[in-house]
Amino acid sequence: MRDRAIRIANFSGYLGDRYTALAEALDGDPVDVLAGDYLAEVTLAILAARYRRDPARGYVEYFLDQLRPHLATLAERGVKVVTNAGGFHPAALADAVRAAAAEAGVTLSVAHVEGDNLLADLGELAAAHPLTHLDTGRPLSSWDTTPIAANAYLGGWGIAAALDGGADVVVCGRVTDASLAAGPAAWWHGWRPGDWDRLAGAVVAGHVVECGPQAVGGNFSGFTGVPGMARPGFPIAEIDADGGCVITKHTRDGGTVNVDTVTAQLVYEIQGPRYLNPDVTVHLDDVRLSPAGPDRVAITGATGAPPPPTTKVAVFGQIGYSVVNTVYVTGLDVDAKVALLRDQLGRDRPDGVELDVTRIGVPAGDPGSQWDATAAVRIMATSRDREPLERFGLSTRIGGLYLQSFPGFFHDGGGELAVRVRPRIDYWPAVLAADVVPHRVVFGDGQAQDVPSPPETSIVDQPAHPEPDGEPAGTRLVPLGTVAHARSGDKGGNCNVGVWASDPEAWPWLRGTLSTAGLRKLLPETADLEIVRHEFPHLRAVHFVLRGLLGTGGSSNLRVDQVGKAVGEYLRARLVAVPDELLKGEDHR
Numbered sequence: 001m002r003d004r005a006i007r008i009a010n011f012s013g014y015l016g017d018r019y020t021a022l023a024e025a026l027d028g029d030p031v032d033v034l035a036g037d038y039l040a041e042v043t044l045a046i047l048a049a050r051y052r053r054d055p056a057r058g059y060v061e062y063f064l065d066q067l068r069p070h071l072a073t074l075a076e077r078g079v080k081v082v083t084n085a086g087g088f089h090p091a092a093l094a095d096a097v098r099a100a101a102a103e104a105g106v107t108l109s110v111a112h113v114e115g116d117n118l119l120a121d122l123g124e125l126a127a128a129h130p131l132t133h134l135d136t137g138r139p140l141s142s143w144d145t146t147p148i149a150a151n152a153y154l155g156g157w158g159i160a161a162a163l164d165g166g167a168d169v170v171v172c173g174r175v176t177d178a179s180l181a182a183g184p185a186a187w188w189h190g191w192r193p194g195d196w197d198r199l200a201g202a203v204v205a206g207h208v209v210e211c212g213p214q215a216v217g218g219n220f221s222g223f224t225g226v227p228g229m230a231r232p233g234f235p236i237a238e239i240d241a242d243g244g245c246v247i248t249k250h251t252r253d254g255g256t257v258n259v260d261t262v263t264a265q266l267v268y269e270i271q272g273p274r275y276l277n278p279d280v281t282v283h284l285d286d287v288r289l290s291p292a293g294p295d296r297v298a299i300t301g302a303t304g305a306p307p308p309p310t311t312k313v314a315v316f317g318q319i320g321y322s323v324v325n326t327v328y329v330t331g332l333d334v335d336a337k338v339a340l341l342r343d344q345l346g347r348d349r350p351d352g353v354e355l356d357v358t359r360i361g362v363p364a365g366d367p368g369s370q371w372d373a374t375a376a377v378r379i380m381a382t383s384r385d386r387e388p389l390e391r392f393g394l395s396t397r398i399g400g401l402y403l404q405s406f407p408g409f410f411h412d413g414g415g416e417l418a419v420r421v422r423p424r425i426d427y428w429p430a431v432l433a434a435d436v437v438p439h440r441v442v443f444g445d446g447q448a449q450d451v452p453s454p455p456e457t458s459i460v461d462q463p464a465h466p467e468p469d470g471e472p473a474g475t476r477l478v479p480l481g482t483v484a485h486a487r488s489g490d491k492g493g494n495c496n497v498g499v500w501a502s503d504p505e506a507w508p509w510l511r512g513t514l515s516t517a518g519l520r521k522l523l524p525e526t527a528d529l530e531i532v533r534h535e536f537p538h539l540r541a542v543h544f545v546l547r548g549l550l551g552t553g554g555s556s557n558l559r560v561d562q563v564g565k566a567v568g569e570y571l572r573a574r575l576v577a578v579p580d581e582l583l584k585g586e587d588h589r
Contacts, residue, residue: 005238005245006188008181008205012036012083013212015043015060021212021234022066026073028250031236032188035180036063036083037210041314041492042563044087044174045425045555048149048316051088058088059171064096067169071106074168082159082180086171088149090114091442094171098444111167113158115438115451116174118150118313129436134312134429135492135547143428145317150430152437153312155278156202157193158451159183162441165449174314176277181206185239193455199280200304201243204287207275208247208265208299209235215247215265216255216295219565221485221572226261228254248296257295260485260502263539267498269489271545272462272534278311278434280304281460288538301538309457311437315428319556320384322424323394330374330408334363337406338377344405345379345397350388356380356558378560382424389421427553429492465535472512474577480522481572483582484510488568493557495549495564497571500541506582507540513576514542522574523567525549 009031011021015038018024025034038060039047051058063085074081086093094112101108118125125131131140140147154172156179162170164187175183185191185202208215215235217226226232233253238246249257266287275282283303292298329337342357349355360376367373379398383389401409439451480486480499483506488497501510516533520526523546532545550564551557561567 002188005240006033006185007031007236007238008033008035008184008209009236009250010035010037010209010212010234012038012063013210013214014038014040015062017212019062019066023070024253025234025250026070026079028233028252029236031079033080033082033184035184035209036081036085037177037180037212038063038083038085039087039174041427041490042554044149044151044314045316045427047087049318049423049425052148055089057092059090059093059096060085060087064093064100067097068100068104071101071104071108075106075108080163080167080184081169082172082184083170084172084175084180086112086173088117088151088173090171090173097169097171108168109166109444110169110171111162111165111441111443112171113154113162113175113439113441114173115440116151116154118152118437119147122147122150122315125432125436129433131313131315131430131432134431135494140315140428140430143317145319145426147315147317149314149316151314152432153278153314154437154439155179156183156186157279158439158441160187161449161451162443163187165441165443167443177210178203178206178277179279181209181237181239182279189241193279193452196280196304196306197302198241198243200282201245201299201302202239203275203277203280203282204266204284204299204302205237205239205245205247208262209237211265211268213255214268215261216249216257217261218255219487220261220264221481221487221569222260226256230254243302244298244300246292246296246298257297259289259291259297262289262297262299263500263541264485264487264498266539267500267536267541267543268487269491269496270543271491271496272532272543273536274460274462276308278307279454280307281458285463285536285538305460306456306458307434307454308459309434310431311434313430313432315430316425316555317428318423319426320382320424321386321389321421322380322382323389323419323421324378324380325394325398325411325419327377327379327398327409327411328374329359329363329377329406330370331363334359334375340406341377341401344401345394350391352385352388353381353383353392356382358560360560380558382558386421395419424556426556427492462532462534465533467515467533468512470512472509473579474509475580476578476583477575478578478583479573480576483578484572486568486572488564488566490550490554490563493548493550493552495546495567496543497546497568498541498543499568499571500539503582504540507537509579509582510540511535511542519544522571522576
């Protein structure tokens with residue numbers, strides 16, 4: 001146990017995040033651990049297809065390229081690295097890191113955490129422990145495809161054990177995103193598995209920093225007031241022995257850390273006030289935020305309870321193929337132009353080929369430029385089998401319309417229309433008894449250490465919040481974003497939207513305006529969807545889960561905004577009646 005807080009710096013929020021981030025973190029303020037998160041659900045789907053082609057790999061090679069130039073610096077400073085870049089083959093990535101260190105003449109201890117990959121045993125597990133869909137309760141046996149990947153979400157105790165065993169680099173597969181901070185914090189402070197409140201605080205800290213620059217102004221609805229947004233930095237979590245933490249950033253970097261940027265991440269991609277983790281159930285509605293200095297926000301009050309007896313399992317299966325392209329419509333008669341395009345492309349389609357034609361945007365009236373008069377049209381064709389889709393020839397069909405379709409037809413790309421037919425991967429979020437999932441650490445000498453299950457579990461339901469009574473008072477129609485921030489994202493086929501007010505005086509109005517019925521009026525796409533609504537009074541936030549808006553998941557739905565990143569901004573653009581007294585002061589956008 002150490003006297004001071006552990007400083008954990010994130011350097012990746014997804015596969016494709018800024019390549020130089022690891023180098024920036026090493027060159028920035030002193031830290032104890034570098035944490036890199038690469039495994040979004042969509043990323044897992046991509047890696048699953050790659051792993052199927054080449055089972056010897058299946059890990060994130062991007063991470064290895066980022067790490068390789070800095071091995072000597074890491075060894076010299078004693079900075080630990082923890083990552084889930086192991087993907088479907090953490091053992092192979094651990095070997096690759098060892099080989100890179102040997103080539104560089106550097107001595108580093110590398111361990112990996114395994115047990116999450118359940119594909120080989122999926123049939124046996126499903127027979128003994130029914131794998132039901134997380135949202136619908138349907139059994140996995142009802143899924144009309146063959147799984148190509150199945151990974152359980154592991155907690156942070158394997159990471160803690162690896163660090164306690166002397167590992168300098170810990171490579172994981174599908175651990176939870178927050179485990180990349182909770183594991184190192186538990187190791188640093190010598191916590192025990194039943195330290196629920198401490199673990200809850202660390203999980204909250206990990207949830208805030210897991211998406212990299214999103215905690216310092218990236219993807220933030222108040223971005224116009226964030227300095228250095230052209231290149232925002234990456235966050236640091238300073239986690240104390242009691243689980244409380246401060247979120248900050250490297251001093252020299254762009255971006256900012258304030259109560260709103262941290263709130264944005266707290267309400268992002270959650271299912272409600274009970275945040276379920278393999279190590280602890282976190283009560284997010286107890287969390288308080290307060291400024292703690294320039295670019296510093298203190299998070300206190302997190303409380304925890306024993307984790308659920310089940311853990312989430314991400315199952316993926318290929319359900320077909322897709323091909324996508326984009327053309328443009330300009331000026332008048334836009335709906336008629338799109339209808340003609342849909343008719344022309346849809347003629348003589350092979351059996352089994354489905355076509356989706358979606359207009360994106362509306363040309364401006366009396367446009368100031370040609371591009372103000374233009375809207376995009378996204379065209380996607382899908383099929384269960386590759387051959388009908390290749391025979392359909394979407395690119396050839398689009399290329400043949402230049403002289404026979406609507407006026408002003410054009411395609412971006414210098415006449416280059418050829419696009420690749422891609423696998424279409426579906427996502428099945430299942431739940432499985434946590435105690436049947438293996439969880440072990442393997443060290444460089446081959447020694448393995450099993451990680452025990454939590455000492456206690458509990459079944460916790462999300463609390464129900466009553467709908468606000470009556471209609472909120474309002475006098476002036478303005479965009480919701482004038483007085484509220486929002487952030488949205490995905491969890492499988494569900495879209496999550498968190499909306500909050502910076503001004504405490506706006507909270508009663510916001511709560512009343514954003515009832516479930518009020519949201520349906522603002523988002524007509526949700527008319528037939530189940531909506532789950534929760535409130536976070538301490539954050540002045542309302543949170544919604546829009547079940548099924550994203551189909552069965554971002555990797556397979558046909559929606560243009562596949563993972564719901566822009567739903568919050570769409571909501572903020574809708575006009576609502578706001579009392580004058582909330583509009584007289586500072587612009588809260």
